[in-house]
Amino acid sequence: MELQKYYYDNKIVKCFILATIIWGVVGVLVGLIAALQLAWPMFNFDTEFLTFGRVRPVHTNAIIFAFVGNAIFAGVYYSMQKLLKTRMFSDVLSKINFWGWQLIIVAAAVTLLSGISTGKEYAELEWWIDIMIAVVWVVFGWNMIGTMIVRREKHIYAAIWWYVATFIGVAVLHVVNSFELPVTFLKSYSLYAGAQDAVVQWWYGHNAVAFFLTTPFLGLMYYYLPKAAGRPIYSYKLSIIHFWALIFIYMWAGPHHLLYQALPDWAQALGVTFSIMLLAPSWGGMINGLLTLRGAWDRVRDSATLKFMVVAVTAYGMSTFEGPMMSLKNVNMISHFSDWTIAHVHIGGMGWNGGLTFGMLYFMIPRLWKTKLFSEKLANTHFWLATLGMLIYAIPLYWAAITQWLMWREYSPEGYLAYPNFLSTVTQILPMYMFRSLGGLLFLIGFLLMVYNLYKTMAAGTFTNEEEAQAPVLDNSQSRKDARETQHRWIERKPVWFSIAAFIALAIGGAVEIIPMVFVKSNVPTISTVTPYTPLELEGRDIYVSEGCYTCHSQMVRPFRWETDRYGEYSKIGEFVYDHPFQWGSRRTGPDLARTGVVGGPMYKNAAWHYKHFENAQSVSDGTIMPNYPWFAEQTVNTEVTPAKIRAMQTLGVPYPEGYDTKAVADLMAQGQTIADELKQNNIDVVPNAKVVAVIAYLHKLGRDISKKE
Template sequence: MRDGAVLEYDYSIAKLFLYATMAFGFIGMLIGVVLAFQLAFPDLNYIAGEYSIFGRLRPLHTNGVIYGFTLGGIWAGWYYIGQRVLKITYHQHPFLKLVGYLHFWIYIVVLILGVISLFAGLTQSKEYAELIWPLDILVVIIWVLWGVSMFGSMGVRREKTIYISLWYFIATFTGIAVLYIFNNLSIPTHLVSGVGSIWHSISMFAGSNDAMIQWWWGHNAVAFVFTSGVIATLYYFLPKESGQPLFSYKLTLFSFWSLMFVYIWAGGHHVIYSTVPDWVQTLGSVFSVVLILPSWGTAINMLLTMRGQWHQLKESPLIKFLVLASTFYMLATLEGPIQAIKSVNALAHFTDWIIGHVHDGTLGWVGFTIIAGCYHMVPRMYKREIYSRKIMDIQFWIMTIGIVLYFSSMWISGITQGMMWRDVDQYGNLTYQFIDTVRVLFPYYVIRGIGGLMYFIGFVLFIYNVVMTITAAKELEREPNYATPMAA
């Protein structure tokens, strides 16, 4: 290729991850809707015998959304963004292309085996780390392949500067690599003793130590997948879609380094008032509150990138997705630290308020960012305009209303739970039995189910719009520089 010639990017791997994002997003969210209504109508637990009970389905929902939808979207973003900001193309680097294909297909195999094993009831019984030990080994291979792809691409780059999105991709790779390996260090019992299932293993950590390692991992699965990986994509797609430069590169550096230093120690807030040492609980609580600074630094940087361009909110539903994603990030990263304060945690822990917090982050921040990123990539990868702006607008409002119904019902439900569980009479006896809270919360569980169903309907509209864009939308003569072209 001559110097100065236009690069022809290779989107083949990014397209594969796009398909995985839509497929596992659909599966994970559908199961999530079923789970939501099971809590309101317990008989739904038995629609398929043991395979439909809440405890069997929940790991499928969380793993499908985290590792299927979210990671799929992040990796689609990497294979799209990486070439463009590094000024390379996989057409010229067949080894990196091969690594990318291996990365995708082993990832798909693990997802399928994960679905089968979890449906079969095979699990390590650790939050966000349910996969059995043979699959853990494959997960490490997947992660190494991504590292080879990422650092290999940077090694052959034509662009000297490492754009901030790539800093966050590196953080995601490094953080998860360390955390996942340590939390999944286990001993396969059959191989050691010859007794029990070959799939069974026990953690190398015991008791409170295991709890600390688990939540060192558990919360940082959120930190380095839902947060740093998603920030990586947002830092590219919002400026690119809006045509605006980042508000402040210095603020990105402050937010990045402070987030990396502080977030990794915040997991202790999951074990407040437990048997772990008090200093671990206090450390988790304090660092969680400090997290407001880097989190809001990122969100404010994104919102101020739109300064003077707020009219784009009316003109582009894609900008609405990105701006509201940043807004939900601000909400979630204020609410989480508040819940980590010990006095608040005494009320909030084990209640639905925690569920509300998790889902205003995952549905609003994570979901909207990945959906917007896909909408930005698809016209450029397939050289077609978005099939329908109207469907995008309808999708945005259905999903937004669904999120509001979801988290507001869980706020009310959770605080009600916490107050009823703590209420005592004049003799110090508990005023309410547990079943009393279950009866009171029924309408809020129904509202949560409706909100989740609305979000799922919006996601189905998203899939339809993307498929129609790929197959039936008007072809583009050239790639748009900024705003994504959309049919009416």
């Protein structure tokens, strides 16, 4: 058959590799800063741009979308061309993919540090960045599907199934979760409210883990692990079963982030059961990976690439066992709101995503630069530092989680909470936070060793932008299924049909959960005493969102006696109907704030207390790790935008009277004045539209309505 000559585009792979390395260092460094801030609050540096609430989203976004994102692109662009025996479909699309993605990352870092955030975890970016992400992601998918169409290999290999699922899954998740109403260039409100927003957000949040951190990496594993080991994939059949089972089941599991919270029991049960059913499909990947290494274990000992891959697959197996267990309600009761989840995601992040990325880089770079790795010994040191760093990071956090949970729920013999001061349960685990910082530091040092090693490798080699290759023309003329061909073998040579089938498998779970929550009224029973936020409270809430207060404070009292004694009445679905977005939080580094407006309740503090606490938290709560917010008193709310915010809320269905936008600012100033007067009695001078006044008004709203008699 006639051989065709073509060229692999190595340059685009090189670009993504460099971006992976650079953003990886940034992401890990920012993570280390966040870890230090929790152990020693002085690392907040008393500047608004570096408070934990802003730094933490930068860390998560940098790791997930910048480091892992670029690693996915690097790995996909490299392997896809070789697996399909063709150049990428379009150089222009490749370039848009690369530069667009880097632009998004820079925009994300700048906006998040400036306090521009939508307040939805792992989806904090504002509306115009969301649009950029959607566009660049579609470009990536277009380029990928185009490449499959111009391929010279008859069948599409398993790695690419996962790439396709990744493209479709992330596209669907990102678009549905990002529906938001822009108010200004820098501010938007989520279209969904309260419990509905929570369901959509955690459907997204959980599946961002699935389709950004899991499926693409399984695809990468299916290429790089057998390549590096020189061994065949253990079971083609297992590849098929666990692929379809995993992408179908994963999409249902999101509500396991909302167990014992203000969500209908049926939705919680779906979250529990589908998470349990995820165990075997997830482990399918681990098994196929580890069994592929049969006959190659002697080589694992000598190769840092393979060692990293083994740790990656093992960490993946651990996390995907732990995940379903954490979805059981009686385990989730402990793991939710504690450091357990933080430890869990770092096993996945450092071990699985980190490990596979490192393995992949050690594999690709010597091949692309046509030289040997500069130092196998240094790579080995990196391996041990990364593995040890991961353990020293995670183990103290598991310890902290159990300790703190036991303290939260312990009663004295007289029937009172044994640790009524929340702070004492935090200071108890601070030593664990110090150890976790050390784990992060080791991981970073290992990372830097890799950077040096790879730099020396690149410097010693020669890079070919256009790598020549040859392959026969593809004869795919027979469209119908051959009698001897299995159904799956047929669809493996029909990329468009394959993509459609994957889309259907993916879409079902989300639709079944989200559509009833948004459209069936009985799922959100209303409470008549719950009123919309006043303009001042709304502005206060926006500050709460923009500062990332939800990174440490929950607003969700669960129905446990030890929570209702500590905070007050447990949270109801109907309380949150005006919350765009919801702010239930996922980790209680500080106490829950859902009941801070209940006068005489255990969480109520007066305006002067809040003022002093924001000014200098340590002066009011000795030993607290809360950052200081002295600029809250100096900065004022931008009341020019307030009317537009009211109108936006009206559009979203919040029942302000018609024409209220024209009166909103006067109401805001009047309410602000009463708080300013109260502060004046304590010799505190503050203007009525100061940020601190708005935040206090918001905190005094939380839980107030539900404590009123109907």
